Amino acid sequence: MIYSDIALDAVVLAILTDLFILRTQMITRGIYWLTYALIFPFQIATNWWLTSRKIVQYSPSEIIGRRLAGAPVEDLLFGFSMILMTLALWEFFFRRNQLNSHASDG
Amino acid sequence: MTHFSYLAVIAFITLCAFGVNLGFRLRIAERWLELAQTQLAILVIYLSWDTWAIAKKSWFFDSQQIVNVDVLPKVPLEELLFFLVVPIMTILSYQALLKLTKWQAPGEAE
Numbered sequence: 093m094i095y096s097d098i099a100l101d102a103v104v105l106a107i108l109t110d111l112f113i114l115r116t117q118m119i120t121r122g123i124y125w126l127t128y129a130l131i132f133p134f135q136i137a138t139n140w141w142l143t144s145r146k147i148v149q150y151s152p153s154e155i156i157g158r159r160l161a162g163a164p165v166e167d168l169l170f171g172f173s174m175i176l177m178t179l180a181l182w183e184f185f186f187r188r189n190q191l192n193s194h195a196s197d198g
Numbered sequence: 199m200t201h202f203s204y205l206a207v208i209a210f211i212t213l214c215a216f217g218v219n220l221g222f223r224l225r226i227a228e229r230w231l232e233l234a235q236t237q238l239a240i241l242v243i244y245l246s247w248d249t250w251a252i253a254k255k256s257w258f259f260d261s262q263q264i265v266n267v268d269v270l271p272k273v274p275l276e277e278l279l280f281f282l283v284v285p286i287m288t289i290l291s292y293q294a295l296l297k298l299t300k301w302q303a304p305g306e307a308e
Contacts, residue, residue, distance in 0.1 A: 094256070095251065095257075098247070116304060117304065118304070121304060123292070124292075126295050127288070127291050127295055130295065131287075131288060131291055141207050142207065146263075147203050147260055147263045147264070148260075149258055149259075149260070150256065150257045151255055151257065151258075154256040174240065174285070177239075177243065178236060178285040178288045178289065179288065179292055181235070181239050181240065182232060182236045182289050183303065183304055185232035185236055186229070186232045186303070189232055
């Protein structure tokens with residue numbers, strides 16, 4: 093499996109985790125997409141910094157070769173998956189900790 | 199100086215994180231428990247992926263532009279810091295937008 097496949101799998105896995113495992117349903121909420129829209133240009137800028145200066149380089153056989161601001165498009169999939177996974181986990185743990193603290197309050 | 203090229207972008211994101219946390223009075227430190235839990239889960243998932251990808255040479259780093267401290271086999275310190283600071287910045291952006299829009303967090307709806 094090359095980076096392209098894994099990045100795509102990571103997106104699918106993040107969506108399934110959000111919808112069915114953690115049941116946070118972040119992806120159905122406006123606030124999630126607003127947050128993603130805010131972070132997106134910063135991700136592009138970070139990608140540009142890291143790739144245009146060749147701080148990180150990708151093996152040509154691992155990517156499909158399409159690039160945006162210097163970075164392989166696969167990085168966008170990776171970014172999307174990590175942002176979704178982070179916010180789904182954040183909401184999941186928040187709710188669980190709330191329930192636990194209410195339970196211990198008696 | 200070039201050894202700090204990667205570290206520079208991490209420092210910038212960290213600075214933004216402090217700025218957003220203070221500027222929007224988010225008091226993120228008070229939510230240390232879910233912060234630690236989220237960070238740990240993200241680290242396990244994404245640093246494993248990263249370590250594996252570096253081992254199979256999917257991507258590689260310019261040794262002239264990193265500090266050359268490995269935290270895992272061939273995984274530079276900067277990668278670990280990246281997977282710590284980016285999730286925090288993601289959460290802070292989310293919390294700041296919740297405050298700004300006055301929308302309810304999904305967990306507060308019930």
